[in-house]
Amino acid sequence: MQIITSRDNAKVKRLVSLHRRENARREGLVFLEGERLCKDAFESGVCPVEAVVTEKNIPWAEKYAKDTEVTVLSEDCFKKIASTVNPQGIACLVRQPALEKEIPYRGDGNDIYVVLEDVQDPGNLGTIIRTADAFDLTAVIMSPSTCDPFNEKTLRSSMGSVWHLPLVTCPLDDAFAFFGQNGIETLAMHLKGEILKEADIKLPAAYLIGNEGRGLTKEISDKCTRLIKIPMPGKAESLNAAAASAITGYVLSTKRK
Amino acid sequence: MQIITSRDNAKVKRLVSLHRRENARREGLVFLEGERLCKDAFESGVCPVEAVVTEKNIPWAEKYAKDTEVTVLSEDCFKKIASTVNPQGIACLVRQPALEKEIPYRGDGNDIYVVLEDVQDPGNLGTIIRTADAFDLTAVIMSPSTCDPFNEKTLRSSMGSVWHLPLVTCPLDDAFAFFGQNGIETLAMHLKGEILKEADIKLPAAYLIGNEGRGLTKEISDKCTRLIKIPMPGKAESLNAAAASAITGYVLSTKRK
Numbered sequence: 001m002q003i004i005t006s007r008d009n010a011k012v013k014r015l016v017s018l019h020r021r022e023n024a025r026r027e028g029l030v031f032l033e034g035e036r037l038c039k040d041a042f043e044s045g046v047c048p049v050e051a052v053v054t055e056k057n058i059p060w061a062e063k064y065a066k067d068t069e070v071t072v073l074s075e076d077c078f079k080k081i082a083s084t085v086n087p088q089g090i091a092c093l094v095r096q097p098a099l100e101k102e103i104p105y106r107g108d109g110n111d112i113y114v115v116l117e118d119v120q121d122p123g124n125l126g127t128i129i130r131t132a133d134a135f136d137l138t139a140v141i142m143s144p145s146t147c148d149p150f151n152e153k154t155l156r157s158s159m160g161s162v163w164h165l166p167l168v169t170c171p172l173d174d175a176f177a178f179f180g181q182n183g184i185e186t187l188a189m190h191l192k193g194e195i196l197k198e199a200d201i202k203l204p205a206a207y208l209i210g211n212e213g214r215g216l217t218k219e220i221s222d223k224c225t226r227l228i229k230i231p232m233p234g235k236a237e238s239l240n241a242a243a244a245s246a247i248t249g250y251v252l253s254t255k256r257k
Numbered sequence: 258m259q260i261i262t263s264r265d266n267a268k269v270k271r272l273v274s275l276h277r278r279e280n281a282r283r284e285g286l287v288f289l290e291g292e293r294l295c296k297d298a299f300e301s302g303v304c305p306v307e308a309v310v311t312e313k314n315i316p317w318a319e320k321y322a323k324d325t326e327v328t329v330l331s332e333d334c335f336k337k338i339a340s341t342v343n344p345q346g347i348a349c350l351v352r353q354p355a356l357e358k359e360i361p362y363r364g365d366g367n368d369i370y371v372v373l374e375d376v377q378d379p380g381n382l383g384t385i386i387r388t389a390d391a392f393d394l395t396a397v398i399m400s401p402s403t404c405d406p407f408n409e410k411t412l413r414s415s416m417g418s419v420w421h422l423p424l425v426t427c428p429l430d431d432a433f434a435f436f437g438q439n440g441i442e443t444l445a446m447h448l449k450g451e452i453l454k455e456a457d458i459k460l461p462a463a464y465l466i467g468n469e470g471r472g473l474t475k476e477i478s479d480k481c482t483r484l485i486k487i488p489m490p491g492k493a494e495s496l497n498a499a500a501a502s503a504i505t506g507y508v509l510s511t512k513r514k
Binding site for chain 1: 380384387388389390391392393394414416417418421422454487488489490491492493494495496497499500501503504507508510511
């Protein structure tokens with residue numbers, strides 16, 4: 001097996017370019033760096049297009065990236081393509097899954113959806129996806145201007161959950177039309193809402209999480225069938241978007257039959 | 258008022274040095290950059306040692322940093338001391354509050370504590386502090402090797418809450434001794450625990466959150482009076498530390514009388 005040792009090698013240059021998210025996205029690819037991210041993807045059934053490893057990680061590639069093109073780089077070359085200071089010497093390229101357009105529906109009376117209006121922080125998005133996965137939500141629905149779920153920070157904070165449940169990008173009007181047709185309650189956090197613990201919420205339900213800076217727009221909260229609030233007796237004015245999503249997702253999941 | 262325009266000015270050099278957390282900590286200071294962080298601190302009653310602004314922000318300094326030394330820098334000099342690409346031109350130095358050694362106790366039967374064993378991610382720590390503030394917890398108790406709460410990322414994600422509630426650093430053995438003396442239930446998340454919703458937990462209570470990578474050590478969970486679990490029917494193996502803390506803090510806060 002040939003080991004690429006020149007930083008000027010065309011393949012190295014191409015990998016450096018694909019590590020920039022905008023370049024990989026243009027080609028419909030996701031660049032994953034580090035054993036954890038790569039393993040999460042493979043174990044979730046994602047097929048790598050190419051595995052890129054240092055010499056000492058060839059056995060790793062043989063185990064996880066079977067039937068895949070494997071590129072071996074010298075430690076020095078790997079440093080050039082990596083974004084970490086002490087890279088583990090494991091990376092791969094996978095095909096970016098198409099974000100779903102249709103909203104899935106189980107119809108067993110236990111559907112729960114989290115709907116994101118322009119969430120901008122990749123770490124928050126990843127944590128929201130991870131929590132949605134933990135509570136077996138039917139889908140994460142994102143407005144078109146929500147940040148990219150295949151951003152490196154989102155991938156890291158989702159801990160593999162981006163590969164586990166349907167991610168849907170659609171105009172929120174379409175989501176409300178779907179919820180209306182299926183009799184799905186829509187919940188907005190609101191200072192004037194009912195107290196979450198006391199509200200008689202029945203599933204199926206969708207809850208909405210707004211942008212970190214401004215929260216939900218009035219336009220969106222006006223469309224919801226119910227306003228709820230999480231009481232905050234302390235001095236903090238609001239909860240972090242991912243914390244609010246975790247609490248609401250948990251509470252709704254306890255209502256399943 | 259004199260405006261410093263030279264990047265080689267001794268004061269500019271000192272500010273650059275203090276923006277490195279380890280240097281500020283050595284002098285018992287915290288460097289805050291950006292209007293939001295500075296305003297949060299001042300509005301929480303923190304006294305700035307010095308305000309540093311660009312010319313156009315002098316009115317801001319006069320409003321918020323009264324009775325304080327104000328240093329005015331040119332836009333170019335401010336860029337040198339800032340860590341953001343497009344700085345707002347507002348920064349300040351505040352005296353680092355001493356972390357409490359004694360654990361506060363309200364004794365009204367509603368005390369709730371979150372106890373952190375070696376949480377390492379500054380963003381998680383800030384979010385945990387923010388959520389603890391929202392639910393009016395009595396204190397955030399941190400093992401000595403938990404990350405620094407005055408780290409810039411922690412400050413940003415805490416959204417001012419670091420100034421709102423007692424932060425205690427102490428060996429966790431001391432915390433357990435305190436909980437034992439006061440009949441405070443101690444809760445560890447554990448796969449074999451009781452289901453959170455069904456557990457008959459009475460306040461006062463403390464709940465423990467472990468390190469992001471390994472969770473709580475067995476040594477610590479063995480010391481807890483009760484093991485609980487948040488059911489996760491999906492594919493995610495675990496919850497993010499800040500999400501788990503938000504859910505548990507919320508659930509305990511609903512048990513207050």
